[in-house]
Amino acid sequence: MPTVAIAIFPGVQALDVAGPVDVFSEANRFIAPNNRYEVTLLGAESTPLRASNGMTLVADATFSEARHTFDLALIAGGPALPERAPDARVLDWLANAASQCGRYGSICTGAFALGHAGLLDxxxxxxxxxxxxxxxAxxxxxxxxFDRIYLRDGPLVTSAGVTAGIDLSLALVAEDHGPQIALAVAKRLVVFAQRQGGQSQFSPYLTAPADETSPVAKVQAHVMERIRESFTVKQLADVAGMSARNFARVFVQETGVTPHEFVERARVDAARKLLESSGAALKAIAYDCGFGTADRMRIVFTKRIGATPMQYRERFRSP
Incomplete structure (x- = not known):
């Protein structure tokens, strides 16, 4: 019987826990009794703890009580993990589990706990x-x-945000028992057995610049106000009042992307908004957002977010 341990802690994201637990529980409906998953929630204390949404969770056992080796060890995420390392007892258990388990990893921001335990290098x-x-960083x-829904690197498994823990767990079920079992579980949970595209389709590409009065911010505003137009580095450098070479260097320093990359991302974001909010023809959206043609927009969308404009519209258009 394969054993699964999921580490929980005060402030844990409840869905990071419940999603994988439900996947393994539903999988047991289709698996022979001697091969069913046995899931254990582990915590530093045996007393009830509050998840980030206020839900009360209780560990089945403490880390010190869990002396046997698990087949799979996971750490759930939590909103505070990117800013604050978890309890040292969590990190000690993770480091020990990683050296003994066949597979180990994280859901969502649980990756930060793995990092603090020295398991990401x-x-x-x-x-x-x-x-x-x-x-x-x-x-x-x-x-x-930045874009994968889940990743397997040797024994280490990690997932993207929150519900991606379901995707990861389904992939592990498919690995253990075949894709038909994973598909049956996905149907029971009314989710995709294998989600199309990466998590870029859920994230905004563009964020406001730190200094809205800077030359780079001026260029960004210029592009977004004239998204239908074509741009060269020289044209954008003139807007910033800088030489082309210096502008390109400064732009990358301040934004982390080249001017060309920024323009393409801006076009994608503009198109996404229209796809979500209007029924305009794809060729009209492509023209209005500076792609020129619907074919070109489809190529960029597929590269950037792993879905075509039509697929994106079907998933995210407001009723």
């Missing part, structure tokens, strides 16, 4: 899109993928 990992850059020896 040299590995390909992912986390919630909103905290991916922070994870990469905080643990520079990890290779953080």
């Amino acid at each position: 040299g590995h390909n990992v992912t986390t919630h899109w909103q905290h991916a850059a922070q994870l990469a 905080q643990f520079p020896n990890a290779r953080v993928d």
Whole structure:
């Protein structure tokens, strides 16, 4: 019987726990009794704790009581983890579990706990899109993928934000018992057995600049106000009042992307808003957002967010 341990702590994201637990529980409906998952919630204390949404959770056992080896060990995420390391007892258990379990990993921001336990170095990992850059900066020896819904790197498994823990758990069920069992579980939970696209389709590409009066911010506003137009680095440098070479260098320093990358992201965001809020033809949206043609917009969308404009509209258009 495969054993699964999920570490919980005060402030844990309840859905990071409930999602995987439900996947493994539903999988047991379709698996022979001697091969069913046995899931245990572990915590530093045996007393009830509050999740981030106020829900009360209780660990089945404490870390010190869980002396046997688990087949899979996971740490759930929590809103505070990107800013504050968890209890040292959590980190000690993670480090020990990683050395003994066949598979170990994290849900959502639980990746930060893995980082504090020294388990991310040299590995390909992912986390919630909103905290991916922070994870990469905080643990520079990890290779953080900003877009994947889940990742498997040897025995290490990590997932993107919140509900992506369901995707990861379904993938593990498919690995253990085949895709048909995973599909049956997905149907029971009314979710996709394998979600199309990455988490970029849920995240805004563009954020407000730190200094809204800076030359870079002026250029960004210029682009977004004239998103239908085409731009060259020289044209944008003139808007900033800088030489093309200096502008390109400063732009990358302040934004982390090239001017070309920014323009393409701005076009994608503009198109996303129209796809979500209007029934305009794809060719009209492509023209209004500066792609030129619907084919070009489709190519960029597929590259950027792993879905075509039509697929994106079907998923996110407001009724």
